[in-house]
Amino acid sequence: MHSPNTEPTVHSIHEPVTGTWQYVIADPSTKGAVIVDSVLDYDKEDGIVGSGSADRLLEIIASNNYQIWYILETHAHADHLSASRYLQNVLASQQPNEPKVCIGHRILQVQETFGKMYSIPPAELENAFDCLLQDHDELTLGNLVIGVIHLPGHTPDHVGYIIGTNVFTGDSIFNPDVGSARCDFSGGSANELFQSTQKLLNLPLHFRLYTGHDYPPSDRQCSLTTVESKALPFATxxxxxxxNKHVRSGTVETDFVTWRNERDQNLQLPRLFHASIRTNIRGGRLPKTSEDDFKIVNVPEGTIRIV
Incomplete structure (x- = not known):
């Protein structure tokens, strides 16, 4: 799944409004790079879409002379809009090859579920992504290998990416003082999430687990002065x-499942749920016009691909 002697350069960019970690991961020898879990800014009340968070990624890419090969999603996010198509559009004009937007192949199940829920025309979901990844697929990135690992539970389509001794886990596991993700979305499963965390916790002890979100507790002790608001991108x-407060060694699966299910019953939907799901199952494309609970008034002209 990985080359033990080749390690990537990892840039971790925290988006504080939704608590999302975005990543640019590069092969230091060839300057080939990928983006994982990008964020497109969205003001729900005003209906304004912005590219500020994604532009931070573009600044890192330009300053390091990276060539982006892939824009990777760990799953169909329910709490932020993906910037994948914005980034693809901009990068296609700046480098020889257009990067491919990729996600796990079980996105088809998620598209079917939410496509019906939101009455999205099937044509808007067909071939929405450039690449559907199978379990254990490997992508080449210069001298690096990107391994795909299925990590269901939070969502059924959820995958992680292993690059060297680094694992980009999305929402399958959070930092130790945050714990684990909810499992109450359609197709979610606390049992499957527990099994996914065990896949990760059975990796070598020194592997770094890069999380998809961080919501730092007020009492977190953080010595990294460059990290915003005490947010941390990874733990070993x-x-x-x-x-890990939810799945540390010795945790019994039945206890976790009972607790997780009870907790999830009292959680509200993420604030940007409807806008996020509708955008993300379309492969990061926005609908043509506003929809129920998805107000669109202003979009950066010439950058977002509208279906």
Whole structure:
């Protein structure tokens, strides 16, 4: 799944409004790079779409002379709009090859469920992504290998990406003092999430588990002065095994499942749920016009591909 002697350069960019970690991961020898879980800014009340968070990624890419090969999604996010198509559009004009937008192949199941729920025309979902990844697929990135690992539970389509000794886990596991993600969305499963965390916790102790979100508790002690608001991008497998408040070593699956299900019953939908799902199952494309609970008034002209 990975080349043990080749490690990537990892740029971690925290988006504080939705608590999302965005990543640019590069092969230092060839400057080939990928983007994982990008964010397109969205003001629900005003209906304004912005590219500020994604532009931070573009600044990193330009300053390091990276060539983006793939724009990777871990799953169909329910709390932020993906900037994948914005980034693809901009990068296609700046480099020889247009990067491919990729996601796990079980996105087809998620598209079917939410496409019916939101009455989205099937044509808007067909071939919405450039690449559907199978379990255990490997993508080449210069001298690096990107391994695809299925990590269901939060959503059925959820995958992670193993690059060297780094795993980009999306919402399958959070930092130790945050714990685990909800499982109450359609197709979610607390049992499957527990099994996914065990896949990750059975990796070598020194592997870094990069999380998709961080919501730092007020009492978190953080010595990294460059990290915004005490948000941390990763914890090692060893630290997760010892300290994860929900799935540390010794946690019994039935206890976790009972607790997780009870907790999820009292959670409200994410604030941007309807806008996020509708955009993200379309492969990061926005609908032509406003829809129920998805107000669109202003979009950066010439950058977002409208279906």
């Amino acid at each position: 497998v060893e630290k997760q095994r010892k300290e």
